[in-house]
Amino acid sequence: MNINVDKLLSCVDLLHEDYVENKNNIKIFTNKYSFLFQYILKHGLDIKEIKSILKGETRGVYYHNTNEIEVYAFSIKCDEDTLNQEIVFCMYHELRHYFQWNYNKKLADKRTSMKVNDIGYETDPTERDANYFAARMCKKYKDQISRKLNIYPDWSSPYCQ
Ligand SMILES: [Zn+2]
Numbered sequence: 001m002n003i004n005v006d007k008l009l010s011c012v013d014l015l016h017e018d019y020v021e022n023k024n025n026i027k028i029f030t031n032k033y034s035f036l037f038q039y040i041l042k043h044g045l046d047i048k049e050i051k052s053i054l055k056g057e058t059r060g061v062y063y064h065n066t067n068e069i070e071v072y073a074f075s076i077k078c079d080e081d082t083l084n085q086e087i088v089f090c091m092y093h094e095l096r097h098y099f100q101w102n103y104n105k106k107l108a109d110k111r112t113s114m115k116v117n118d119i120g121y122e123t124d125p126t127e128r129d130a131n132y133f134a135a136r137m138c139k140k141y142k143d144q145i146s147r148k149l150n151i152y153p154d155w156s157s158p159y160c161q
Helices: 005-014 032-043 047-054 080-103 125-140 142-149
Strands: 026-029 060-063 068-072
Touching (some): 005 026, 005 142, 026 032, 026 080, 032 047, 068 080, 080 125, 125 142
Parallel strands (some): 026 068
Antiparallel strands (some): 060 068
16 A cells, blocks of 8 residues: 555545644554554544444544544545545545534534434534545645655546445
């Protein structure tokens, strides 16, 4: 897996300062085993959640109690350019949840589902807002992101499904 965590994190700098302030709370996992070890130490043995992450259903999580963001890069299976694109999308998506909880509590309180496999996840207003934001920022900064990471994926196609 050819990913550069520092360069990926530098894509956060393109966003407004309200997002950049939480940059040091982002952890990108590139290795399944180090993920398992650290996850169990930190969150306990949540088999259902661990399975969902290993299967690639959960690609990232925002923990509102600590403002920490975890991105599970090892579970994303695609070519290198798309992989990097997806990680950026995922960071922007989770950072939007950070923003919702810290600056738009009215919207954060409208959250209806907590897990990707919950019914209603697709229509959850906080998820729609996070996906919309991530897509909008990827589109807006696609040239800068491409240059920073030296990736040239298809920015017009839907991603992070
Ligand atoms: Zn989300």
